[in-house]
Amino acid sequence: MKMHFISSGTDSADAALRVLESRYGQTPPEQAEVIVALGGDGLMLSVMHRGNDLPVYGMNRGTIGFLMNEYDAVNLPERIAAAEETVINPLAMTAEARTGEIFRGLAINEVAMLRAGSQAARLRISIDGRVRMEDLVCDGVILSTPAGSTAYNYSANGPILPIGSDVLALTPIAAFRPRRWRGAILPKGATVRFDVVEPDKRPVMADADSRGVSSVLWVEVRSEDAVRHRLLFDPGHGLEERLIREQFV
Structure with missing residues (x-):
């Protein structure tokens, strides 16, 4: 099996890289059959x-490693051959900054709208062109994929979504008005638009998997089904099992 190894650059990841390269060799990415990532979820x-x-x-070779398998240098080609594949579609974000610039990006975990000043954000939320919430006063709001639902979304008390489910989680961060709103589950095919109310007084930034755009006027987000990310997991330890296990700890 032709494998291309990538390290996150930490001491433990680099040490694992040297071991695996000496045992299995290093194939250039353009000739490889699989990429082996050594690190944490950030590297993945x-x-x-x-x-x-x-x-x-x-x-x-990181800390939590939710998207990673257990490290073991033995029988790696056999483990990869037996691995189960999970396909993830990212979110496509389009945002207009106050400067008039248009920014586009992909998010595998989530797109977040976050207040960028001392005052809470005010957001108008539309789903497929229909206004569903005229005025949300909050520290921010997150639109998450199933794969990202255990990350920032879960920390904000959002739901964990089963992998393979055709839904997205819309979760507020510290909602002030309406105070009791806890978010929504949306169809995967929905187009979600966030308009910033009072952008001068209450600046808001948009963030797609830690790639930020400051002071936005509006953001549109939809699932990008044309892009497919293929993740491999050891049998019995795939994302679906991890998502279930995460809810009982």
Whole structure:
């Protein structure tokens, strides 16, 4: 099996890289059959954002490693051959800044609208062209994929979504008005638009997987089904199992 190894650059990841290269060799990415990522979830997201069509098998050399498999240098080709594949579609974000510039980006986990000043944000939320919430006063709001639902979304008390479900989670961050609003579950095919109310007085930034755009006027988000990220997991330890297990700890 032709494998291309990538390290996150930490001491433990670099040490694992040297071990695996000495045992299995290093194949250039354009000739490889699979990418083996050594690090944490941040590295996995970075590898997927590079847009390579190859499947990615991650091994945890970081901290949490939700998207990673357990590290073991033994029988790696056999483990990869037996791995289960999960396909993830990212979110496509289009945002207009107050300067008039248009920004576009992809988010595997979530797109977040976050207040960028001392006052709470005011947002108008539309779904498929229909205004669903005229005025949300909050610190921010998150639109999350199933894969990202255990990350920032879960920390903001959003729901964990099963992998493969055709839904997205819309979750407020510290909602002030309406105070009791806890978010919504939306169809995967929905186009979600956030308009910033009082952008001069209450600036808001948009963030797609930690790629930020400051002082936006509006943001539109939809699922980008044309982009497919292929993740490999050891049998019995795939994302679906991890998402279920996460809810019982």
